Amino acid sequence: MVSFIARVTAASYLSLSIFAGTSFGQNITDDSHFYGQSPSVLPSPEAPGTLSWQTAHAKAVALVSQMTLAERANITVGYTPSTGCSGVTGTVPRLGWEGLCLADAGQGLRATDFVNAYPAGISVGTSWNKALTLQRATHMAAEFKRKGVHVLLGPVVGPLGRVALGGRNWEGFSNDPYLSGSLVHDTIKGIQNAGVISSVKHFIGNEQEENRNPITSTASGGIGGGGLSSSNPANISQTVESVSSNIDDKTMHELYLWPFADAVHAGSASVMCSYQRINNTYGCHNQKTQNDLLKTELGFEGFVVSDWGAQHAGIASAEGGLDMAMPNGGFFWGKDGSNLTTFVKNGSIPEARLTDMATRIVAAWYQLGQDRDFPPVSLPLQYNVSHKAVNARDPASKPILLQGAIEGHVLVKNVNKALPFKKPKLLSLFGYDAVAPPRVNLVDANFNYKFGFLSNTDFFWRDAFAPPFTNPGQIGPNGTLIVGGGSGGTAPAYISAPFDALQERAYADGFQLLWDFHSTAPLVDQASDTCLVFINAFATEGVDREGLHDDYSDDIILNVASACSNTIVVIHNAGIRLVDTWIEHPNITAVMFAHLPGQDSGRAAVSLLFGDESPSGKMSYTVARNESDYNVPIAKPADEFFFFPQDDFTEGVYIDYRDFDRKNITPRYEFGFGLTYTTFEYSDLSVSLVQNANTSRAAPESPIIEGGRESLWDVIATATAVITNTGDVTAKEVAQLYVNIPGGPVRQLRGFDKVEIAPGQTETVKFTLLRRDLSDWNVAEQAWVLQQGKYPVWVGASSRILPLSGELTIS
Numbered sequence: 001m002v003s004f005i006a007r008v009t010a011a012s013y014l015s016l017s018i019f020a021g022t023s024f025g026q027n028i029t030d031d032s033h034f035y036g037q038s039p040s041v042l043p044s045p046e047a048p049g050t051l052s053w054q055t056a057h058a059k060a061v062a063l064v065s066q067m068t069l070a071e072r073a074n075i076t077v078g079y080t081p082s083t084g085c086s087g088v089t090g091t092v093p094r095l096g097w098e099g100l101c102l103a104d105a106g107q108g109l110r111a112t113d114f115v116n117a118y119p120a121g122i123s124v125g126t127s128w129n130k131a132l133t134l135q136r137a138t139h140m141a142a143e144f145k146r147k148g149v150h151v152l153l154g155p156v157v158g159p160l161g162r163v164a165l166g167g168r169n170w171e172g173f174s175n176d177p178y179l180s181g182s183l184v185h186d187t188i189k190g191i192q193n194a195g196v197i198s199s200v201k202h203f204i205g206n207e208q209e210e211n212r213n214p215i216t217s218t219a220s221g222g223i224g225g226g227g228l229s230s231s232n233p234a235n236i237s238q239t240v241e242s243v244s245s246n247i248d249d250k251t252m253h254e255l256y257l258w259p260f261a262d263a264v265h266a267g268s269a270s271v272m273c274s275y276q277r278i279n280n281t282y283g284c285h286n287q288k289t290q291n292d293l294l295k296t297e298l299g300f301e302g303f304v305v306s307d308w309g310a311q312h313a314g315i316a317s318a319e320g321g322l323d324m325a326m327p328n329g330g331f332f333w334g335k336d337g338s339n340l341t342t343f344v345k346n347g348s349i350p351e352a353r354l355t356d357m358a359t360r361i362v363a364a365w366y367q368l369g370q371d372r373d374f375p376p377v378s379l380p381l382q383y384n385v386s387h388k389a390v391n392a393r394d395p396a397s398k399p400i401l402l403q404g405a406i407e408g409h410v411l412v413k414n415v416n417k418a419l420p421f422k423k424p425k426l427l428s429l430f431g432y433d434a435v436a437p438p439r440v441n442l443v444d445a446n447f448n449y450k451f452g453f454l455s456n457t458d459f460f461w462r463d464a465f466a467p468p469f470t471n472p473g474q475i476g477p478n479g480t481l482i483v484g485g486g487s488g489g490t491a492p493a494y495i496s497a498p499f500d501a502l503q504e505r506a507y508a509d510g511f512q513l514l515w516d517f518h519s520t521a522p523l524v525d526q527a528s529d530t531c532l533v534f535i536n537a538f539a540t541e542g543v544d545r546e547g548l549h550d551d552y553s554d555d556i557i558l559n560v561a562s563a564c565s566n567t568i569v570v571i572h573n574a575g576i577r578l579v580d581t582w583i584e585h586p587n588i589t590a591v592m593f594a595h596l597p598g599q600d601s602g603r604a605a606v607s608l609l610f611g612d613e614s615p616s617g618k619m620s621y622t623v624a625r626n627e628s629d630y631n632v633p634i635a636k637p638a639d640e641f642f643f644f645p646q647d648d649f650t651e652g653v654y655i656d657y658r659d660f661d662r663k664n665i666t667p668r669y670e671f672g673f674g675l676t677y678t679t680f681e682y683s684d685l686s687v688s689l690v691q692n693a694n695t696s697r698a699a700p701e702s703p704i705i706e707g708g709r710e711s712l713w714d715v716i717a718t719a720t721a722v723i724t725n726t727g728d729v730t731a732k733e734v735a736q737l738y739v740n741i742p743g744g745p746v747r748q749l750r751g752f753d754k755v756e757i758a759p760g761q762t763e764t765v766k767f768t769l770l771r772r773d774l775s776d777w778n779v780a781e782q783a784w785v786l787q788q789g790k791y792p793v794w795v796g797a798s799s800r801i802l803p804l805s806g807e808l809t810i811s
């Protein structure tokens with residue numbers, strides 16, 4: 001009852017009529033109750049074939065025009081792969097078109113041999129390094145190509161990270177749309193430079209794992225799982241549909257669609273639609289999101305592929321803009337797409353729609369040059385049988401892997417220069433996360449590391465995807481965490497664990513190393529210069545996290561700290577990890593969030609601990625003092641919406657720091673925060689409008705290009721500031737620019753620049769503000785508009801360390 005009233009109150013606050021339930025107290029059992037909540041937008045637009053797509057589009061039209069209806073339909077559906085591809089499309093043998101291999105995922109090619117495990121999305125986010133992001137993506141995607149993969153199923157910008165406990169937040173870069181958008185742009189440029197199609201995902205509003213898929217009873221679940229909450233009764237008779245993300249239009253544009261616009265602007269040739277519903281229509285059938293937002297407003301040229309099993313209707317998904325059904329057309333489009341042919345023949349869908357699906361798929365293939373010399377698929381189905389060793393690794397990737405791992409680390413506490421180490425004589429090493437997992441090997445026909453559960457040896461990966469949705473726990477107790485779980489899991493060529501790298505260093509530098517990875521209260525040799533404690537925070541696709549800190553790890557830290565006056569904590573965290581249980585302990589002198597560094601984890605940590613390189617990462621999310629400081633809980637089936645779980649995004653754009661700033665909540669570590677081994681001074685902010693920039697309220701008339709109206713990318717203003725390294729070591733600084741768009745959040749990130757500065761030297765950081773960066777979405781006008789008036793602007797080292805301020809006046 002209470003929550004029902006809250007629902008109505010919140011709804012009227014945002015005046016969103018759809019948020020109000022009607023049949024008080026009685027379970028709604030019929031989906032028709034929700035009809036009309038997501039508007040109908042028909043027809044699904046045909047691929048525009050503009051600008052850089054002209055040639056590929058023309059070639060696709062030519063090839064597709066030779067295909068029969070059945071052949072066109074055949075390439076829109078998946079077939080059971082005879083290889084290790086996550087999915088393969090149908091082929092057109094008559095015309096020699098061999099189809100596409102699609103494979104996971106955004107941090108490396110999953111579940112195979114001879115590939116590298118790159119730093120995960122969260123580490124890319126905390127590096128704030130665009131150039132490195134581009135290089136990582138290029139090197140990673142080159143491995144996909146060498147293995148014959150056409151479509152890389154990533155990167156992730158949805159979930160954005162609305163829910164602190166979200167199981168997949170670590171796959172994305174940041175819960176700030178601007179940071180996420182900047183980094184997804186460079187990631188897609190990198191992937192596609194390597195000749196691989198990127199399928200940016202999950203479109204859209206896929207912000208929690210729980211109830212992401214429909215559940216017909218507790219004994220079964222949809223592909224990919226995402227189950228009922230444990231509080232629900234067993235053996236329900238009616239299907240519980242996927243959770244519905246109810247998102248108003250302004251929030252959609254300013255938050256969740258924003259990074260997808262950057263992805264499309266970068267030329268992403270594919271988008272993956274998501275499992276859950278939006279305004280009670282399934283993501284892969286949603287005419288408003290796919291036909292209107294993606295294919296009209298953003299001018300998307302490529303194809304929409306369903307997440308695996310996310311298709312729940314035949315005609316509706318075709319009309320709703322879905323172009324490819326994975327892993328198969330199943331009941332809806334037919335196993336060879338023949339139902340689609342039927343739909344066309346009996347007039348249920350226009351033939352042009354089917355032709356457009358095929359054209360979009362084939363155009364993407366041409367656009368990436370995959371018609372010329374594309375390597376054959378060399379991903380075997382099983383690895384315990386004889387197979388050709390195809391090395392996809394390039395030695396030139398080594399510095400990219402290491403640098404990515406290093407720059408994803410964020411130093412948050414460093415009392416009296418505890419770090420970097422100065423010629424220690426004795427280091428004591430503790431915590432289950434310091435050592436490599438006991439097994440990186442085949443455990444059955446597949447790899448043990450198939451789904452990134454290396455640090456959870458006793459957990460059966462499938463349990464995260466199917467009932468009873470066992471939660472693997474908050475930590476990976478069996479070894480160092482380099483990646484989260486699920487389809488974003490990686491296949492490391494090796495793992496440099498902290499222990500391994502410290503052993504090497506002990507040999508080279510001649511210090512003594514003691515270690516204990518199992519005791520929760522180890523004895524401490526009082527001659528130790530430092531006690532290092534490595535812990536982790538695990539998260540996986542399929543289930544959301546149970547908490548943001550765990551007592552087991554906190555106990556180890558507190559026990560070591562009680563016996564060691566110089567205790568340093570390093571956390572490998574797949575998402576937000578709270579530290580308030582121990583952060584003020586006087587013996588805890590330094591703390592580093594190491595995130596998910598990939599296979600060069602230990603090597604990276606040691607280079608930072610010993611000061612070979614200065615830390616340069618910054619938080620890409622807010623670390624609160626308490627769980628209760630985060631405003632968005634996981635939505636559960638409740639009240640009359642038991643069979644149709646509702647998730648009302650009533651907080652609007654106020655997630656993470658936008659909410660902390662609005663409510664003036666003091667975080668433990670704010671968005672954008674991170675320390676290093678030197679100090680920087682900021683000076684000389686200059687902000688100005690670009691001469692002759694059109695600052696009219698409405699965006700100048702201009703064509704729709706990939707990503708939206710072209711004039712949204714016009715540069716309206718620029719800013720510069722000067723940074724001086726006032727300390728005594730070389731280090732990189734991420735200077736950040738925040739703007740208050742009148743009427744919007746207190747401040748929003750709208751620029752960042754990472755520069756390396758030697759001691760005593762200065763560098764000028766530069767920011768470019770586009771029309772879209774300074775606009776907000778006007779729902780009535782259905783347009784981005786510039787506010788006329790004063791825009792306060794700040795530049796500094798975090799969202800709360802803002803020594804420089806200025807103003808832009810737009811008139």
Ligand SMILES: *[C@@H]1O[C@H](CO)[C@@H](O)[C@H](O)[C@H]1NC(C)=O
Pocket residue numbers: 016017018037038039246247248249250278279286288289
């Ligand atoms: C969802 O409903 C809200 C409120 O009516 C509307 O602003 C928004 O455009 C709708 N979005 C979709 C995708 O249906």
Ligand SMILES: *[C@@H]1O[C@H](CO)[C@@H](O)[C@H](O)[C@H]1NC(C)=O
Pocket residue numbers: 070071074079089090091092093094099336
């Ligand atoms: C559809 O694709 C399958 C799988 O590649 C292929 O065996 C079949 O011949 C194709 N059908 C047509 C009509 O081309």
Ligand SMILES: *[C@@H]1O[C@H](CO)[C@@H](O)[C@H](O)[C@H]1NC(C)=O
Pocket residue numbers: 234235
């Ligand atoms: C659910 O149904 C199964 C099979 O009918 C039965 O074995 C099980 O005991 C039931 N569980 C509950 C909690 O009723």
Ligand SMILES: *[C@@H]1O[C@H](CO)[C@@H](O)[C@H](O)[C@H]1NC(C)=O
Pocket residue numbers: 313314315331332333334339
């Ligand atoms: C698809 O075709 C199969 C076989 O002809 C049929 O049983 C099924 O009902 C069709 N599905 C839809 C959604 O029309």
Ligand SMILES: *[C@@H]1O[C@H](CO)[C@@H](O)[C@H](O)[C@H]1NC(C)=O
Pocket residue numbers: 339342343346347348
């Ligand atoms: C066309 O065929 C499909 C699949 O058999 C069926 O569901 C649909 O109702 C038919 N439509 C018409 C207009 O006959």
Ligand SMILES: *[C@@H]1O[C@H](CO)[C@@H](O)[C@H](O)[C@H]1NC(C)=O
Pocket residue numbers: 382384385443444445446
């Ligand atoms: C490979 O492993 C699977 C079990 O996971 C087994 O069924 C199969 O026989 C094995 N093949 C060989 C050649 O060992």
Ligand SMILES: *[C@@H]1O[C@H](CO)[C@@H](O)[C@H](O)[C@H]1NC(C)=O
Pocket residue numbers: 438457458477478
């Ligand atoms: C993994 O860690 C758990 C918890 O500490 C432990 O019970 C289990 O035995 C470990 N498994 C292996 C294979 O070491």
Ligand SMILES: *[C@@H]1O[C@H](CO)[C@@H](O)[C@H](O)[C@H]1NC(C)=O
Pocket residue numbers: 561562563564565566586587
């Ligand atoms: C700090 O460590 C020392 C051991 O070096 C210990 O004696 C002291 O009690 C610790 N302080 C706290 C607050 O636990």
Ligand SMILES: *[C@@H]1O[C@H](CO)[C@@H](O)[C@H](O)[C@H]1NC(C)=O
Pocket residue numbers: 549578580581625626627628
């Ligand atoms: C959060 O606040 C609750 C209630 O005040 C308290 O019980 C809990 O210990 C706090 N958690 C942390 C991590 O400080």
Ligand SMILES: *[C@@H]1O[C@H](CO)[C@@H](O)[C@H](O)[C@H]1NC(C)=O
Pocket residue numbers: 025026027233236639640642
């Ligand atoms: C809705 O149905 C569920 C499952 O049968 C039941 O547990 C719940 O109490 C029902 N809710 C209402 C409001 O009737």
Ligand SMILES: *[C@@H]1O[C@H](CO)[C@@H](O)[C@H](O)[C@H]1NC(C)=O
Pocket residue numbers: 694695696698699700701
């Ligand atoms: C700026 O754009 C607006 C809106 O399209 C247009 O009316 C106006 O003429 C433009 N101003 C200049 C100076 O081009």
